[in-house]
Amino acid sequence: xxxxxxKDIARIAGVSVATVSYVLNKKEGSRISESTKDKILKIxxxxxxxxxxxxxxxxxxxxxxxxxxxxxISNDFYSNIARCIENEAMKLGYTILIGSSxxxxxxxxxxxxLFSGQQVDGMIVTPVTGSDDAVKRLLRDEYPVxxxxxxxxxxxxxxVTLNNFEISEQVFDxxxxxxxxxxxxxxxxTDLPHLLDRQYGFERKISEMGLTSTKILVEMGxxxxxxxxxxxxxxxxxxxxxxxxxxxxxxxxxxLHYLVKNKIRVPEDVSVxxxxxxxxxxxxxxxITYIRQPLEEMAVQAIKLLDGQIKNFSDExxxxxxxxxxxxxxxxx
Amino acid sequence: xxxxxxKDIARIAGVSVATVSYVLNKKEGSRISESTKDKILKIxxxxxxxxxxxxxxxxxxxxxxxxxxxxxISNDFYSNIARCIENEAMKLGYTILIGSSxxxxxxxxxxxxLFSGQQVDGMIVTPVTGSDDAVKRLLRDEYPVxxxxxxxxxxxxxxVTLNNFEISEQVFDxxxxxxxxxxxxxxxxTDLPHLLDRQYGFERKISEMGLTSTKILVEMGxxxxxxxxxxxxxxxxxxxxxxxxxxxxxxxxxxLHYLVKNKIRVPEDVSVxxxxxxxxxxxxxxxITYIRQPLEEMAVQAIKLLDGQIKNFSDExxxxxxxxxxxxxxxxx
DNA sequence: CTGAAAGCGCTTACAG
DNA sequence: CTGAAAGCGCTTACAG
Numbered sequence: 187x188x189x190x191x192x193k194d195i196a197r198i199a200g201v202s203v204a205t206v207s208y209v210l211n212k213k214e215g216s217r218i219s220e221s222t223k224d225k226i227l228k229i230x231x232x233x234x235x236x237x238x239x240x241x242x243x244x245x246x247x248x249x250x251x252x253x254x255x256x257x258x259i260s261n262d263f264y265s266n267i268a269r270c271i272e273n274e275a276m277k278l279g280y281t282i283l284i285g286s287s288x289x290x291x292x293x294x295x296x297x298x299x300l301f302s303g304q305q306v307d308g309m310i311v312t313p314v315t316g317s318d319d320a321v322k323r324l325l326r327d328e329y330p331v332x333x334x335x336x337x338x339x340x341x342x343x344x345x346v347t348l349n350n351f352e353i354s355e356q357v358f359d360x361x362x363x364x365x366x367x368x369x370x371x372x373x374x375x376t377d378l379p380h381l382l383d384r385q386y387g388f389e390r391k392i393s394e395m396g397l398t399s400t401k402i403l404v405e406m407g408x409x410x411x412x413x414x415x416x417x418x419x420x421x422x423x424x425x426x427x428x429x430x431x432x433x434x435x436x437x438x439x440x441x442l443h444y445l446v447k448n449k450i451r452v453p454e455d456v457s458v459x460x461x462x463x464x465x466x467x468x469x470x471x472x473x474i475t476y477i478r479q480p481l482e483e484m485a486v487q488a489i490k491l492l493d494g495q496i497k498n499f500s501d502e503x504x505x506x507x508x509x510x511x512x513x514x515x516x517x518x519x
Numbered sequence: 520x521x522x523x524x525x526k527d528i529a530r531i532a533g534v535s536v537a538t539v540s541y542v543l544n545k546k547e548g549s550r551i552s553e554s555t556k557d558k559i560l561k562i563x564x565x566x567x568x569x570x571x572x573x574x575x576x577x578x579x580x581x582x583x584x585x586x587x588x589x590x591x592i593s594n595d596f597y598s599n600i601a602r603c604i605e606n607e608a609m610k611l612g613y614t615i616l617i618g619s620s621x622x623x624x625x626x627x628x629x630x631x632x633l634f635s636g637q638q639v640d641g642m643i644v645t646p647v648t649g650s651d652d653a654v655k656r657l658l659r660d661e662y663p664v665x666x667x668x669x670x671x672x673x674x675x676x677x678x679v680t681l682n683n684f685e686i687s688e689q690v691f692d693x694x695x696x697x698x699x700x701x702x703x704x705x706x707x708x709t710d711l712p713h714l715l716d717r718q719y720g721f722e723r724k725i726s727e728m729g730l731t732s733t734k735i736l737v738e739m740g741x742x743x744x745x746x747x748x749x750x751x752x753x754x755x756x757x758x759x760x761x762x763x764x765x766x767x768x769x770x771x772x773x774x775l776h777y778l779v780k781n782k783i784r785v786p787e788d789v790s791v792x793x794x795x796x797x798x799x800x801x802x803x804x805x806x807i808t809y810i811r812q813p814l815e816e817m818a819v820q821a822i823k824l825l826d827g828q829i830k831n832f833s834d835e836x837x838x839x840x841x842x843x844x845x846x847x848x849x850x851x852x
Numbered sequence: 853c854t855g856a857a858a859g860c861g862c863t864t865a866c867a868g
Numbered sequence: 869c870t871g872a873a874a875g876c877g878c879t880t881a882c883a884g
Contacts, residue, residue: 189660191861202871207863217869234660240582240638241861243573244876251616251637259605262798265598272592272619281633283584284617286605300614304584305573327522327567443801465595466799468776524877535855540879550853574877577860855884860877868871 190233198229206230210237243305252280252492253301253309255294259286262464263435263479264312267334270485271310278493280307289406291316298324308492312336313343315377330495334488339379342503344491346484350380353477353510354387357431357459362395364518366429366457369399370421372413372441373433374406384433384461398426404437413440423455429518435462442470453519463513473515480508523566531562539563543570576638585613585825586634586642588627592619595797596768596812597645600667603818604643611826613640622739624649631657641825645669646676648710663828667821672712675836677824679817683713686810686843687720690764690792693808695728697851699762699790702732703754705746705774706766707739717766717794731759737770746773756788762851768795775803786852796846806848813841 192210196203201222209218209226229235243249252275256264272282283306285297294317301309308330313321321341324331332344361369369392373385385401392399400420404412421428432438438460445452452458452472460467460476467474487506494504525543529536534555542551542559562568576582585608589597605615616639618630627650634642641663646654654674657664665677694702702725706718718734725732733753737745754761765771771793778785785791785805793800793809800807820839827837 193861203862204864204872205870208870211863219869222870234656236632236636238577238638238861239636240573240576241876242863244571244577244860244878245862245864247876249573258602259592260599260602262593262595262598265595265601266593268598268617269591269593269619272617281637282617284601284605284615286602299569303569303572304614305571323567439798439801446802446804464799465772466797466802468772469779469799470802471779471804526877536878537856537880538854541854544879552853555854571877574860575879577862577876578878578880580860853884855882857880857882859879862876864874866871866873868869 189238190230190235191238192235194233195226195229195235198233199225201226248307248496249305250280251283251304251306253283253285253297253304253306253311255285255287255297255301255309255311257287257289257312257314259284261436262466263462266464267481267485270481271488274485274489278489280489280493287312287314287317289314291320295320302327302329308332308496310334310488310492313338313341328499330492330499332488332491332495334484336378336380344495344503344505346487346491346506346508347380348479348484348510349507350383350510351387353512354384354431355391356512357477358388358391360459360512360514360518361429361431361457362397364429364457365427366518367398367426368428369397369431370402370417370428371399371431371433372402372404372416372437374437375403376406381433388431409437410440410443413437414444417441417444421456423450427457427519429457429459432458432460435460435464435466438462438474438476439466442467442474446470452517457518459512459518472517475515475517476513478511478513480510483508522571523563523568524571525568527566528559528562528568531566532558534559581640581829582638583613584616584637584639585822586616586618586630586637586639586644588618588620588630588634588642588644590620590622590645590647592617594769595799596795599797600814600818603814604821607818607822611822613822620645620647620650622647624653628653635660635662641665641829643667643821643825646671646674661832663825663832665821665824665828667817669711669713677828677836677838679820679824679839679841680713681812681817681843682840683716683843684720686845687717687764688724689845690810691721691724693792693845693847693851694762694764694790695730697762697790698760699851700731700759701761702730702764703735703750703761704732704764704766705735705737705749705770707770708736709739714766721764742770743773743776746770747777750774750777754789756783760790760852762790762792765791765793768793768797768799771795771807771809772799775800775807779803785850790851792845792851805850808848808850809846811844811846813843816841 192203192206195206209223275282287294294314298320312335334346337345337347402416432441463476463478525536525539528539542556608615620627627647631653645668667679670678670680735749765774796809796811
């Protein structure tokens with residue numbers, strides 16, 4: 187894999203590398219004669235020249251690379267958001283490096299080091315529990331970072347978040363409007379602020395209204411078995427109107443699987459609202475009422491904030507709060 | 520974002536950059552005194568030195584970057600395989616660049632140029648229809664490339680594929696064993712060899728046995744509406760035992776959605792086998808019998824072939840055929 | 853045991 | 869209109 191360089195072109199054309207560089211970069215300022223320009227371009231074409239961006243990066247100290255760290259790229263939600271970020275990044279000439287942290291602070295730290303070693307111009311990250319130190323290191327070196335979806339309680343970072351608290355309140359209000367008498371919230375045992383916001387938005391309303399409610403919290407990871415076991419324990423079909431609220435797509439899939447497996451009818455036997463609109467919901471017998479996250483907008487904002495930081499680093503941590511939307515379908519009676 | 524360099528360490532330690540480089544790279548050969556070694560390491564730590572891989576890449580002419588081009592990273596199948604590839608790549612010290620081609624030869628070509636410009640050490644690609652020229656360009660420059668899932672009919676490339684033809688034959692045999700009288704195959708209008716293999720494996724058996732069969736072919740892209748319309752046209756519940764075979768996860772989701780929406784029972788009214796085992800299937804009222812692709816194995820093989828090509832480029836296009844597995848559940852009666 | 857020097861492939865201010 | 873030269877941050881063969 188030997189590739190042509192600017193030097194090869196210069197040699198063949200009988201000009202200096204500087205001239206070649208000017209021509210290839212189409213600089214307006216430097217006036218090169220049309221004839222040499224043509225000659226250079228033709229030779230470049232002939233010997234299949236492609237610029238070495240590594241060399242360019244070294245000289246220019248920018249790589250046009252962006253690191254994206256998500257919990258798990260195989261998760262539908264993150265692969266969808268990755269796709270949106272890819273689209274937006276390409277528009278600005280950036281290429282995406284991807285890494286999955288598995289919610290593990292160690293892996294997260296390794297990934298930030300790997301990416302900063304690769305000289306990415308900036309990173310879009312979902313900072314997991316315990317990742318404060320890794321993020322601080324980045325900030326200390328004035329590394330452009332923006333968090334997305336996740337955010338950190340104790341570190342002020344440019345961030346793209348959802349209106350988690352408010353959307354949970356809306357879900358609650360919607361249930362109440364439908365005279366739900368008992369609520370089961372199914373979420374994670376976690377310290378992650380964005381997930382706690384979803385929980386708190388709900389809980390505050392519950393305590394205000396004095397409603398019966400159960401909170402099921404499972405360990406992050408392979409949630410399926412635990413969700414099934416907990417639902418079996420806490421959910422019975424009764425004459426009281428009961429509703430389930432699933433914290434995210436992973437829990438929703440586990441929960442809906444439990445319902446369909448046990449032939450529990452939605453919304454006849456129980457009402458349901460789930461976070462995230464994923465294709466999978468379409469295979470469930472009832473159209474699920476869900477919370478849509480505006481992925482495209484989140485991606486646009488993340489790239490905008492990051493690009494801003496790359497071009498002009500600032501300590502002021504700008505925030506973009508994107509509004510989720512409750513998409514009404516047929517799973518609440 | 521000013522970062523410490525080897526030069527800074529050298530200056531502070533009062534040694535040459537060569538010495539610093541030797542220490543940092545822990546070369547056994549060159550014996551540096553313990554005292555300077557310690558000094559250098561301590562300073563590196565203190566000033567938060569991280570090696571600049573861009574500079575290293577330029578000198579070493581390798582980047583430890585691998586480009587991954589898939590049709591769409593937001594598709595469940597590809598995000599799952601991307602995750603497996605990420606895992607395997609990391610083990611060998613590679614980082615992954617990701618791009619989505621949207622089945623578009625132009626985008627595919629742009630991505631290969633982008634990635635080769637970024638000096639990736641090699642690429643794992645799904646070569647779409649019309650991408651022959653782009654792939655040839657890569658090969659001409661002796662660029663390490665391996666195809667995965669997709670493959671090209673007219674270009675001999677190291678490739679990781681599925682036993683597409685054979686697994687379709689197995690599906691057919693399984694249907695026959697269950698006395699299915701009518702078959703509906705739902706696939707794409709496409710030239711993609713790996714998808715045609717799935718189709719042909721099926722068709723050969725059909726012509727051998729002289730069975731009634733319908734072939735529904737939809738345009739690639741947003742398949743949902745077309746799949747629904749075609750199923751409506753070609754599928755009626757009758758006394759004959761009918762079976763559906765879905766070419767991939769996207770078509771399966773559209774098809775299963777149609778069934779659940781129209782309250783068509785599986786397997787009472789119709790039998791079903793779908794390609795790819797995705798989480799979404801668990802929300803369908805019946806456990807779907809599906810074809811499992813061995814993603815981990817495919818990823819392992821792809822990285823192995825690619826790493827081999829990177830270390831020692833060869834024109835012999837090695838192949839790895841990974842066996843799919845028919846996972847029997849309850850959607851065939 | 854350690855350093856001076858060349859070079860990877862570019863860009864760009866400066867000189868002519 | 870064009871070129872010589874410095875330099876980005878590394879590695880490594882060579883010399884001492």
